[in-house]
Amino acid sequence: MKLLFALYIAVATWATAAALPFVHPGALNSKEELDYVKAKIQTGAQPWKAAFELLKSSNISARAHHGQAHIDSTNHEAKLSEDDANAAYGQALLWYFTGEEAYAQRSIAILNAWAGLENFTGGSEQDRLQAGWLGAAFASAAEIMRLYPGWSPNEIRKFQEMFKKAFYPQLNTASIWNGNVDLAQIDAMMAIAVFNEDEAEVSLGLARLKSRNLAYFYLTSDGPRPAHIAGDGGDLNKFWHRPSKWINGLTQETCRDNGHHTQQALGYAIHAAEVAWHQGVDVYSENQERYTAAMELLADQIYSSSMHGLSANNAPTAKVLSTWEVAYNHYHNRAGVALPATEKLIVERLRPSVHMNDWNPSFETLTHAELPSATSPCGGAKVLAPPTRLPQ
DSSP, rough: HHHHHHHHHHHHHHOOHHSOOOOOSBSOHHHHHHHHHHHHHHOOOTTHHHHHHHHHHHHHHOOOOOOSEEEOSHHHHHHHHHHHHHHHHHHHHHHHOOOHHHHHHHHHHHHHHHOOOOOOOOEEEHHHHHHHHHHHHHHHHHHTTTSTTTTTTHHHHHHHHHHHIIIHHHHSSSSOOOOHHHHHHHHHHHHHHHHTTTTHHHHHHHHHHHHHHHBBBGGGGGGGSSSOOOTTTTHHHHHHOOOOOOOOTTTTTTTTTTTTTTHHHHHHHHHHHHHHHHHTTTOOGGHHHHHHHHHHHEEEEEHTOTTTTTSSSOOOOOOSSSHHHHHHHHIIIOOOOOOOHHHHIIIIIIIGGOOOSSSOOOOOOHTTTTOOGGOOTTTTTTOOOOOOOOOO
């Protein structure tokens, strides 16, 4: 097992020479994609225009900065930091799409205020989850705002150092809670690694994603049961919330709460894959069957409000979180995979009531709906060569 893991690191990470320079912006958004959406907004095209107007009219668009030296994930500091992180990202998008200085100034003010964060103080697994939520949003905002000439190199450096000091200790050890927490951590690790130009962090994030994919998204070809992972207590049936049957697309939390946690977990995994894609690493292809099976099963369950006999739990919630567009854009638009249940959920339920959700960069209809495949730096299937050396 150790040998296989080492081989994965060697194959899935990038060559030292090929990895540099990093592509910026290159976390959840690329410049080509942002430019495409900007042009669509200017012509009033849908669904981008409606999503843009929703963001522009929201409280996020005018939120001022706060900032704390410490975050206790059990009190009001958690909500404050979440709202600021989402506002930093939302205002970064608004600046890019409108060119208005006020948005840039507010986004930068939020980032600079949180550059003084020292640590998370709650002392629980909740801190790891909180760091995942915040890190993905802050890093995605910072990746866009590094294009703004008013954010000085010294301010950028301070934000990078803050990530190392406050976030790395919370992110770089996998949570032993349900898998959505580890996937939130991985999402943040990948986005932060790009902003920090940290090859070692990218390698760690990719290895963690490889491990958690096998332990979160089940395929019958994996065997009669999914892979074991730290935190499962040696009882996969209990850890997977006692599914009545094991089928393609089942996730570790399908039978727990697939109206919330499973949607979020899928979004986190896809976001990590999207960050890798923007840096020239194709995580999507090797996980195509795994991710699309989960997407189609979950979309069908939510749309029909039925668990289809998988669990005795209540039917899934009718709420559709805005965590579907990135996955659908890649597999349907870039890769040409038919995803009828996912498409129906997005077209009939998500886009007509476009909304924003908390915890990680949302706004997906605005940023990732129907992007042309030409905006991908991977060209659809590029996988970089094995590394010439591995990070120590």
